Amino acid sequence: MSSILQRNIKLESHYIPVDVKIREAILKRGDELNRSSPVRADHTQWKLHRNSEYSYFIDKFHEIYPKYRINELWGCTYRQGDYAEAHNHFGFDLAFVWFVDTCSFCSPLIFPDTQHLWMKPHHILTPEVGRLYVFDAEDIHYVEPHTCEHPRIIMSGNVRRNINTEVLENDPWH
Numbered sequence: 001m002s003s004i005l006q007r008n009i010k011l012e013s014h015y016i017p018v019d020v021k022i023r024e025a026i027l028k029r030g031d032e033l034n035r036s037s038p039v040r041a042d043h044t045q046w047k048l049h050r051n052s053e054y055s056y057f058i059d060k061f062h063e064i065y066p067k068y069r070i071n072e073l074w075g076c077t078y079r080q081g082d083y084a085e086a087h088n089h090f091g092f093d094l095a096f097v098w099f100v101d102t103c104s105f106c107s108p109l110i111f112p113d114t115q116h117l118w119m120k121p122h123h124i125l126t127p128e129v130g131r132l133y134v135f136d137a138e139d140i141h142y143v144e145p146h147t148c149e150h151p152r153i154i155m156s157g158n159v160r161r162n163i164n165t166e167v168l169e170n171d172p173w174h
């Protein structure tokens with residue numbers, strides 16, 4: 001039997017303690033997209049990074065990833081039966097999820113092996129409050145329908161490599 005060539009899916013894990021004010025802010029916004037994205041849950045608008053309410057998280061993220069900038073930032077609140085269809089974040093370099101209010105029984109974030117769907121997924125990420133997962137924006141992922149009685153609240157974003165940093169590093173004249 002020939003062995004199956006599996007693509008390597010990069011995933012980085014960090015921990016940023018949750019600020020309860022961010023949890024409340026996402027919950028209060030509720031659904032601002034009218035379920036028009038692959039995330040079939042309450043979804044805020046995409047530009048929360050322009051709002052100082054979230055700068056605690058944004059600053060921490062940029063400390064960890066100084067060569068990148070958050071281009072889009074949003075929050076999602078999943079209630080029983082809510083889910084996210086398989087999708088990716090095409091057009092960006094990195095994407096992330098930060099678990100804001102979850103328990104270990106909340107639906108995981110799953111990265112399937114899209115070339116070999118019969119194989120086990122590349123990653124099954126069990127939610128943990130404060131855990132931040134950063135991945136390649138092109139990697140496909142989904143969330144199974146949420147079953148817990150409490151809401152599953154996350155913050156997510158799209159990230160681009162900082163062009164100025166790249167110029168400084170690659171250009172010998174700087």
Ligand SMILES: [Fe+2]
Pocket residue numbers: 087088089095141156
């Ligand atoms: Fe996503």
Ligand SMILES: [Zn+2]
Pocket residue numbers: 102103104105106107148149150152
């Ligand atoms: Zn839960």
